[in-house]
Amino acid sequence: MVNIRNLHFGYSRKRPLFQHLDLALERGHIYGLLGKNGAGKSTLLKNMVGLAFPDGGTCEVLGQPAARRLPAVLADLFFLPEEIHVPAVTAAKFVEQTAGFYPKFDHEALAYYLAEFEVPAQAVLPALSFGQQKKFMIAFALAANTSLLVMDEPTNGLDIPSKAQFRKLMATALTEERCLIISTHQVRDLESLIDTVVVLHGQRIVLNADLGELAERLTFATVPEASGADLYAEESVRGAQVIRPNRSGVAGRIDLELLFNALVGEAPALTSYLSQKQPTHEPVL
């Protein structure tokens, strides 16, 4: 779906944002893209959707270079930027003018999404509050029914009930044919919604892992005192929060915040543990 190989990019030649960046994303998943402020999350998404062009390497979407912006590709991808600008028309007029660009647009689904979000279809878009505008655009983005849907910080500006609605709609929108990508720095909002976590740090992708598999390999715990065998440890009021190899054989709960802190901090033990091959089963003779 998205295939990025050896990507180099920077807004200025002196300060490269990405170097030797590789990333492959498949259909049937909701990806959570995490990164610190300024790491380049939005810029990476813009490379994927053809709004920024690689300085080197390749960035392919649906089998085509994203930068070529082929109409057939653009008709099957939707990008929802963090800051949205709505034209001075009603929601219904916007749909009438814009839905035609997306051959798989699902009007029935749109009506359902708008009802769930409690956004009136007859409202004049700029007259809506920012949160309402954002919810309208999220509903439109989901209803466009494209194979690739890229959302930059979609939960920013949503109130608490709307965030819950957002998770519900995203969960029901995922199919085997669709690839949904959400960038966020609000890890807690999306922990249970994403199935694969992608971490951007230090000009490259430092993690692209299935949460279920991570849970089988890592244990997250709060203990009285950290030990030298921990892959990562962080002091807190409740004791040391640690990441350890999972030796129980039972998948636990991933603490995404702690994992993220470990990956963007100094945790060479964790990085080398994760880069090891997973223990393989008995060889088949």
Added chain:
Amino acid sequence: MEFKDNEAIYLQIAGYVSELIMRGKWPTDSKIPSVRELAGDLQVNPNTVMRTYELLQSQEVLYNKRGIGFFVAPAAVQQVQAARRERFLSQELPEVFGTMLLLGIGLPEVQRRYEEFKNAQPQSQPLSTPA
């Protein structure tokens, strides 16, 4: 649904589904919500719910009619009880034993308190022993 911090979400959902079955909310041979419906209700990734359903299918709590959906297996209640017993005996009880050793609490003390506890309970039938 509020998720606990210490257990994988797909296992917590398995516990939730099992409870609905034990309480008779999802009766035997009834069709249960689709993966997508339950994912929406619980606001979790559908792949996570699929994992739950596959686990419960392997434990013979659910069965899958291809193209139609998942159903509650005839022996689901017994299977759920057996899994719950197994979990208590193999995981929860050793933790209690560990605490007993640490604090020097012996079996007679536990026995006495267990009898007191049992007598204070309203009359209820224990779960049937699985075959």
